[in-house]
Structure formats: structure tokens, C-alpha cells
Amino acid sequence: MTLFKDPGFNFNGLLALGASGYGAGEVGEVLTAVNAINKAGLSAQTYTETFKNLGDQLMEAPQGSKPGTETTRFRALRAAQYYGQALFFVLGSDDPGSEEQLYKAGRGAWDKFCKLCDPAPVTANIPYGKTPLPVWFFRPDDSVERRPTVILTNGSDGQNVDMWTYGVAAALERGWNALVYDGPGQGQLLYVNQVVFTPHWETVVTPLVNWLAARSDVDSGKIALTGLSMAGNLAPRAAAFESRIAALVAMPGVLAPWLGFPPEVREILTPDKEETNNIWNKEVVPELPPPAAATMKKRIEPFSVPAMLEAREGKMFSDFYTPAKLIESLDITNVVGRIKMPTLVLDYDYEQFYPGQPRQMFDKLTAPKDYVKLTTATGAQLHCSPMAPQQHCEVVFDWLQEKLSGS
Template identity: 35%
Template sequence: MKQLLFPNNIQFWYETLRSMSHIAYGGADFGEVVATGERIVEGDYASWYTEWLATADRVSGEAQRALAAGHRVSARDGFLRASNYYRSAEFFLHGHPCDPRHEHAYDRSVACFRAAAALFTPVITPVAIPYEGTTLPGYLYRVDDSGTPRPTLIMHNGFDGTAEELHFFGAMAGVERGYTVLVFDGPGMPGPRHHQDMVFRPDWENVVTPVVDFAQTLPDVDNDRIALLGISMGGILAPRAAAFEHRLAALVAVDGLYDLGQTSVRNIPGSRQEAERLLRAPSAPDLDAALEAIMAKDPIARWAINHGMYVMGVDTPRAFNASYLDYTLAGGIAEQIRCPTLVCDAEQDMFFNGQPEQLYDHLTCPKTLMLFTAEEGAGAHCHPGAMRLTQARIYDWLDDTLKASA
């Protein structure tokens, strides 16, 4: 898709397209996104924060006035958009160390989302999911107040997305189709990372199993029809969990990943074994310098490494790349997945091109590979700009799969 804004910075354009994508389920208005983008200095993280924060403040203020005047629908819609805009504002502020402004924007994003959640019928309920002596934050979406057990989708985001953002990426689409939906932030994801200092862990089954335990206590959940969906980096985390958590009736990877270590070693000369040795070595000054040079010239690498240090809890670019080596479905892990699995693939994925096919090829369970193309407006990583199309195809597959398992 042609870059309508930020012609020289694909990362800024992708994040703008991401906000546009949420128009489909009430998370943005086109004019607000474009007007904000036009004020931003390309490649300037401070400018990005300032302008998105200004838009979010304006929209949330208008929503608050609508609520005070008794205009609940207008307030709900405004709070939803403001939540997404605050999320966007803090997006580029993570690194080592983090810009302290990120906490304010994140907390405002959550507060606005919760204000909107309370205005839905039925309400979207914040939940605290028991997990290793603490809790994980999430939301329960119900079709109605009857307590009827329904097919259920558990959703989590990936490297940088929030539980709140999942409202626009599948949660409301599920409610429209008669699903109970449970979304959550796991370790390394925004809620636990911001407020509980939890970083990512590769053994994601130890995250998902407590969530399934919690889901099975809810009257709105059909325990025999629980599916799991992971987005972006969730496309490796969710399959990892499904390899060991066999209560799942279906799995969706948007988009599928097989081995994050491939991204860590692809710019390091020599064999994979030698690249891994250098990444894990106590000292590798030449590689450290090379990574700094890559960050200086590549906006995607600059953001990914800065954010990666934050979510992995490490303090150097090389340590972040080394951490990725532990996130893999190789060694027979993918082959342990038993439930029917949908692997989504983006024709023009700029992060993980080719990995969905690798995951699909290693699966031994019933499996489907679903390609989204540029011609459909859906060819980018996780298909921003084509939410209605994406959700229709995913939920149609889930409908058919869970019906067969009933």
C-alpha cells in the first residue's frame, strides 16, 4: 500500500495505518488520524508523542463533556478513539531507559478505554486473572447478560500491542458473531510491563494455562469450545502455548511465526551457530557497533531494538537480539500442537516474511494457511487497513472449526 504520509519513514507510516485500521470498530476517525499525522515531524519521536497526545486530550475532553451532558453514545465513541490515540502517543517512547512520559499516556489510554467499556451494553468487564501470586489485566466481552455458555475466544497481543487495542482487532467482531471473548495482557505486554515490571517469557504455556483455568470458571464460556488467538509476536507465543495446553479447541496465529531467532541472526555473517555464540558472548564489540549502525540507518530496527530492550528487560541491543533466540517452535514444539490451527500470512510483511509458511509446514495437526494480499488492502503485517475483511475470514474459520468440534 502506498505511503500516504511519512514517505521516508515506513515505521511511522505503518503505525499511522495501524490507527486508521481501528476505524472499522470505532477506534479512530480518518480525519483525526490524517490531521494528526500532518502535524508530526517525520522520524521525530517527541513530535509523534506531542501531536498524538494533543489529539487524544482533545477527543477525551469532548467525550467527558458529552458524558456529563448525558450523551452516553457520543461519550463512549469519544473515549474509544481517545484510548487508541493515547496508545499511539506513547508507542515510540520505550527504550533503555524509557521516556517517563510513556506512563502518563499509557494510563490515560487505559482510563479512557475503561470509561468507554462501562458504556457498552452489556458492559465490557475489566478482569484480574490469577497468575503466579499476582494477576494479569484483561477484559471480558459477553454477548448478553444471560450467562449462556458460548464458544469463546481468548486473545492476546504481541510485542507492542495492548489488551485495550484488541477491542478493535477481534473482540467486538467476536461479540457480533455470538462469541464470549476474553482478552488479556501477559508478561512483557503493556499492563504487566508498565505496572508490575514483568518482562516476556518464552514458555508461554505457563501464561495461557492460568488464563484457560480462569475462563473455565466463567458461566459465559463453553469449556469445550475455547480457542486461542495471538497477534504479531503472539503468532509464536500462542502456538507455543497450544503445544502444551491441550484444552484448546482451536488456535489462530495472526500472523504465524516459527523462530524469532532468525531475525536476530540474519545480519550477522557466518553460520547460525556462530551468530548465536556472538550474541550470547560476554563481549562482542564489533557486533555491538554493527547493531548501533543498523539502528542509525533503519527506522524499523531503531524502534524494534529500543522497544525490545524494554519488554525483554535487558539493557543492550545485543542482549535483546540474544533474547529472541529463546522464542522458537523448532525442536519438535510445533509438532506437538493438536488442535486445528489457522496460520495467517501477509503478502508484504516487512517484519517476518516467510515465517507463516515455516510454521504451517511444521504443523501435524489439522491446519489452514490463509494469505492476505496487497490487492485486498490487507498485505501488511497483521493486515491493518483491512479489519472487516480480516475478522470475517478468521471468524468464519472459527465458526466452521468450533462447530465441527461441538
């Protein structure tokens, strides 16, 4: 299962490879890119450049024929995947200042894909604070039949194309609607509008539920909410305060995102801002090797606009305290008991970011609940089962159909 010797690059490569099952990647394209990167020497620069070039190629017409609508549509979907791959590592590349431009390239590919869907998803901007939430509402057809609907919540560094792989395609195959959105700290709101994560995710989900409940093609009694990766924290937080959610899935369950950082990083944070930032700037930053520095820039940017802007200039952020406190505030240990709707908590063999937390969340739940661990035996190991999104969706949607069939 090793594409790259570095586990961070390898995990991302596996996500692109696994997405092939839903057309959001192509095995040959991904493995050819992997080979090219390894031959050139694995780095953020070679990874970013190779996948960006692949995205650019797919946004052009294929050689030798005039592409039909379906060809153009799925080439755009794969391009969105490959731009997302490049975007993930761009802050460690030779051109970190191209981050917003690279995000927009991926967003353009996603929007092109969506416009060519039949029916095309309904798009809207739903009011949220000073910056509305862009949404894409996918339907199996354009009838007004009331259908079960799933709200798909992305994590701290995913793109819209990941929601196609982890829910939209599976929902449509089963006759469900699916809502994709960018919340604070994600997609457009982060890279363009410069809005970071909020610990009060119910303020994000409630406007989405309001919008869905007003539609004639949504069964308002069958609205489910899923959360992928760090959204295994965000979605449960929202469900604890939004009672109209009929079923919840945490993929995986995450009580405290701050615990997903290594202990040596968490130890930097002290109760005093000045002391914390002195430790960070004088003791930690000078000793960080470039790959570790790039990783920290990437992990912190959704929680700090100054950190993101400094990273785009090739600099390390100087205020560690403020984003660290924001991440710490996402802890939902004390609110999980408020969740009332049926909840599925997923876990994975070799969960590398939040080990132990899914089981801890399951144990704290007082609502009707189920726990499922996806395993190495079927190639579904690692955080979010990057090699097995079809298995992942089978587990999630079989459970959702069972829980909502009698609602």
C-alpha cells in the same frame, strides 16, 4: 497507501486508520494528525506529541453539547488508540521518561471505554507467578447462556485497543465471548509491573482457560485461542501444551521471533556474553543513527527491564546478550508438531517482519490445518493487514465458526 515516507511510522499510521472500521479510530482525525506531523517534520517527537494531544482532546467533552454515554465511550476508545500511537514512539521523543505515564493515559481511556460498554466486561486479576494477569471478559449480554469464547493474545508492542479491532467487536457481533488480557511483556505487566516475556506461554494461557472453564456462561468445549503479530508465536506455543484449546489461529504464523530482526543485528550475538556486549557497546552503538537507536530500544524493552529503564533515561541499553538470548529462546520450531487442535495460519502479501515463516509453520503442523494469505488485491497486505481488520476478522471468525460448530 503512503501516509509517511518512513515505513515504521507509516505502518503504525495505517493501523490507526484501519481501526476506524471498528470505531477505534476516525479517518478524519488520523489523516488530520498525519498532515500535521508531516507539516511539522516527521519525527518521534512530532508523532508522539500530535497523537498524545489528540488523545487528550478526546478524553475531554466535545464542544457545543453534553456528550451522551455512547459518545463518551467511543471517544475514549479512539483516545486509547491515539495514546497507543504516541506510546509506540515515545522512547525516541524528547521525553522518554514519560513512557509509563503515557501508558497509563491509554489504559485509563481503555478502562473508561470498558466501563461504558453494555454489558461492561467482567474484569479480574488471574493468578500468574508473583504478578496477576489483568483480564477483560466481554459478553454479548449478561445472560448465563454458554457461548463459544475466544482468547485474544496481543503481540510484543500492541495495546488492549488493538484487541478490540482484531477480535472483540467481531466476536460480540457473532454472539461469542472474548477475553482480552495482558501477559508478561505486555501492557500493565511490562510498563508498570516490569515483567518481561516468557518462552513458556502455556503457563500464561492455562490459568486463563481455568478461569473461563469455571464460568457458567462459557462453553468449555468451544474455547479458541488467537495470536496477533508476535503472538503468532506465543499462541501456538501455548496450544502445544494446553489441550483444552479447541481451535487455534496464528496471525501470522511465527516460528522464530529472533529471525524477525535484521541479519546485521542477529550477527552481534555470539555464544559469549562478554564478547557479545563488547561488540554491541564498542562497535554497534556508537554507529547507530538516532532513529535506529530508538527502534532498538523499542524492540528490546519487552525482553529486558534494565533496557526499558535505561531507555526511559534516554540511554541505550548496555546488555544486548541477555534479551537477545530470551528472544532466541522463543523459537517453537520443535514444538509445533505437538499441536493437535485445528489450526489456521494467516499470511500476508509483503509480510515485513516474519516473511516466509507462516508457510514454514503450516508445513510443520501435523494437526488439521488451513493456510490463508491476505492479499494486495483487497488492500489486506502487510503484517496483520493494518488497512483491512474487518476482512481479517471475517476470515478468522468464519473459520472459527466452521471448526467449532460441531464441537
